Amino acid sequence: xxxxxxxxxxxxxxxxxxxxxxxxxxxxxxxxxxxxxxxxxxxxxxxxxxxxxxxxxxxxxxxxxxxxxxxxxxxxxxxxxxxxxxxxxxxxxxxxxxxxxxxxxxxxxxxxx
Amino acid sequence: xxxxxxxxxxxxxxxxxxxxxxxxxxxxxxxxxxxxxxxxxxxxxxxxxxxxxxxxxxxxxxxxxxxxxxxxxxxxxxxxxxxxxxxxxxxxxxxxxxxxxxxxxxxxxxxxxxx
Numbered sequence: 001x002x003x004x005x006x007x008x009x010x011x012x013x014x015x016x017x018x019x020x021x022x023x024x025x026x027x028x029x030x031x032x033x034x035x036x037x038x039x040x041x042x043x044x045x046x047x048x049x050x051x052x053x054x055x056x057x058x059x060x061x062x063x064x065x066x067x068x069x070x071x072x073x074x075x076x077x078x079x080x081x082x083x084x085x086x087x088x089x090x091x092x093x094x095x096x097x098x099x100x101x102x103x104x105x106x107x108x109x110x111x112x113x
Numbered sequence: 114x115x116x117x118x119x120x121x122x123x124x125x126x127x128x129x130x131x132x133x134x135x136x137x138x139x140x141x142x143x144x145x146x147x148x149x150x151x152x153x154x155x156x157x158x159x160x161x162x163x164x165x166x167x168x169x170x171x172x173x174x175x176x177x178x179x180x181x182x183x184x185x186x187x188x189x190x191x192x193x194x195x196x197x198x199x200x201x202x203x204x205x206x207x208x209x210x211x212x213x214x215x216x217x218x219x220x221x222x223x224x225x226x227x228x
Contacts, residue, residue, distance in 0.1 A: 041221050042220050042222055048216055088156070103157075104155050
């Protein structure tokens with residue numbers, strides 16, 4: 001079963017605008033990770049936020065985590081055409097989950113020049 | 114450069130045939146994973162391995178088999194028992210650190226189709 005569910009499924013914006021994607025999950029987590037996938041390629045890790053963290057930044061990326069609502073958001077500021085990709089959240093379970101990650105279905109972001 | 118290499122990039126399978134997908138990493142990672150991705154879907158875990166000569170079934174292991182004879186290599190065999198093998202297959206690896214999930218590094222995938 002899918003643990004993380006991204007919202008929206010697809011998002012189309014103009015270059016320079018901000019893009020926000022959301023992820024909801026069902027059970028307690030160790031950490032939550034965001035990945036990017038360009039068409040026909042493998043996934044690339046973007047950022048990891050631990051369950052005791054509320055916000056994390058990396059360049060133009062800002063991730064928030066609300067464990068009480070079991071949700072996370074990924075904000076990409078000042079988007080570029082090169083940001084066009086699918087974005088996935090992945091959750092890591094508590095100790096005993098054998099290091100597995102459970103991935104959502106992804107948000108397809110299109111940034112128009 | 115360190116990374117994960119998957120081969121071939123494209124693979125075609127005839128009915129009743131077993132095919133093997135290669136995955137090699139030079140990142141010195143202990144853990145390796147195989148995922149299946151269908152169009153518009155997320156990744157589903159097929160098998161994973163934390164140590165040489167040991168591996169565990171993921172969520173959709175039926176019709177697949179793996180081996181882990183070397184730390185660097187984790188080949189996946191799609192057997193004839195897998196009735197719907199057409200998909201994009203991704204291999205990943207990660208370090209193992211005190212029970213906490215670590216970032217996974219991915220190869221560029223193998224696209225498998227039925228002839």
